[in-house]
Amino acid sequence: MPRVAIKKKDYKVLDLKGWIQGQMKIHGINQKQLGDALGISQPRVSDMLSVPEKSEDRTLKKMDVFTYGDLLTLFELFDTPDEEKIRLLTL
Secondary structure, three states: OOOOHHHHHHHHHHHHHHHHHHHHHHHOOOHHHHHHHHOOOHHHHHHHHOOOOOOOOOOHHHHOOOOHHHHHHHHHHHOOOHHHHHHHHOO
16 A cells, blocks of 8 residues: 555655664664663563554554664664654654
């Protein structure tokens, strides 16, 4: 199903979670290490990275769990270039 403009924010949140998981693989970081960097537990990291099934309530409130501070920490941890930061932070 094609992406529609009305759900742009939902798609950006899903893309962010995929980007984080990809960066974890590239840098060899597991959920425990990511949780330590963010100051949270591994089960909470797992919950934050999970994507609700289509049958579940896919409201943005349940999907958008990363704060601006979390993102800044992740950008530093992954040594993210400025262009990538701008792409991820703009809606």
